[in-house]
Amino acid sequence: MTHQLEDELDKILATGDFYFEALGEGRYRSSWHTQGAWNAHEQHMAPASGILTHALENFQPRDDMRIxxxxxxxxxxxxxxxxxxTTRMIRPGRTIELIEAEMTAKGRTSIVARAWRVITxxxxxxxxxxxxxxxGPEESEVQNISAQWPGGYIRSIEMRAVRGRRPGKGIAWLRTPYALVDGVHASRLASLIGLADTANGVVPRAEPGDGNWMFPNLDLQIHMYRAPQGQWLGLEVQxxxxxxxIGLTSTVLHDVAGPFGRAEQILTVRQL
Incomplete structure (x- = not known):
């Protein structure tokens, strides 16, 4: 890596006790804590999902609906x-709404997120x-996930695992001390969704770097039958x-009160 590139990364991956800095008018800057595990130059999908959820929640909000x-x-x-x-309404309605948020950087689309809002x-x-x-997390053992995965995001989270975790199946709990957005209140939903994509790395069938296998996910789909709460996110992963x-990571999502939904991630499994 050249000194010029190192200086550029140091500039854009600013440190702080937050994942994102709000720059106004829908613009943000990521901190070092968002750094991905597959590529040092990109954000991890987990906090990116959180900031998109934050944007969707704050787009034409309605007190009588939830995502x-x-x-x-x-x-x-x-x-x-x-x-x-950028956010927009796709399907307005009295009892259900479909909204969309698009993340763009360097003139290209990075992620498109959609949310169904339903009247309560x-x-x-x-x-x-x-x-x-x-x-729960109090019954689980502290894990050093940074020994398994690289990147600033992984180093930003605390992970505890339920005894019996193995390649392909297991239960882990995650939380982070960092704010989703600097100086801005983010809901528990946005903050917890900002951890959910980590499920793909909790019980990998191929260890990172083992035989040069990669298994990045192409999407993240989340369905919630109740609103989550608290700071801990539980991931019951297969x-x-x-x-x-092609692979699939399937997860039952938990908080300290119990299960609240499910997540699915389709994977491209390939050897470098």
């Missing part, structure tokens, strides 16, 4: 440094959840690889 589904389509490299988020109502009489609760270079 029930989030989808993130990764179009290419998520550049570190400055970027812009009292469904206590028929409420029921089939996903089982799992041991990872499967097919024989033709």
């Amino acid at each position: 029930a589904r989030l989808s993130f389509e990764i179009h290419g490299l998520i550049h570190a440094g400055e970027f812009e988020i 109502a009292d469904s206590t009489a028929v409420a029921g959840i089939e996903d089982a609760t799992v041991p 990872q499967s690889y097919g024989t033709d270079g």
